[in-house]
Amino acid sequence: MNPHPIGVFDSGLGGLSVVRHLRQLLPNEDLVYFGDTARIPYGTKSRPTVVQFALETAGFLLRFDPKLIVAACNTASALTLDVLARELPVPVIGVVEPGARAAVRLAAGQPVAVIGTEATIASGAYVKAIRALAPAQPVIAQACPLFVPLVEEGRDGDDEIVRLTVETYLGPLRSQGVRVIVLGCTHYPLLRGAIAACLGPEVQIVDSGRETSLAVQRHLSQHDGLSPQQSPGTMQSYVSDNPARFRQVGSRFLNETIEHVELVEPEQYVGRPRVPH
């Protein structure tokens, strides 16, 4: 048993779509979340910048003495998990490997599509993780850069602009025999209905946030790391900008009201040395 909190970080509020599953699966765990709202998006930035930001953002969580850190951001997971695992003194679980594993299981050799930010797709991390599990697995990777701003603006699947954008990016997948699609970005679960409507019922959807939460549950069970407390776990949130917006928009991702959000000043999280790569 381990009473320490689980730390979760993201480039902004999107990681709350992962926290939502963590709260459901592990209701007695205390969570500390840091969203780097001052520097979102990570998905259009280069690897050295994302490495620096991820080290600083995850590094901030260390002051809460977490038993584990979840890199809820797909872009940070795809570009920096190796560095985080090397540099941080606690285990780090990213979203790419759990999503890839579920996709391979469901696809049974049929084509898989992976969608994400420009940086996630350019990194090739999902394709690499899928092929490490199933070398002959057909994979199509597609960046969908307009999805994040659409979701941040509060548009959902009933919106005509969303429907057209989803059709533009994903319509061509229909003729390619795709049977599984991985939502490789924190924001995409909010467009799940529009994505399902575009691809049809024969395409199964993998939410990498949910798969990651299952991986966290497995890890804690296997390492005697579950919280001993019987009461509901707490949730503390920290952001690097605009707590009011985080509270308002974030509750759509979390599906519950966000009570406690604190602004973190830059000197509390920046300044970790840049790691050579």
Ligand code: DGL
């Ligand atoms: N959290 C990011 C991800 O999952 C999306 C937003 C961003 O570009 O920072 O890739």
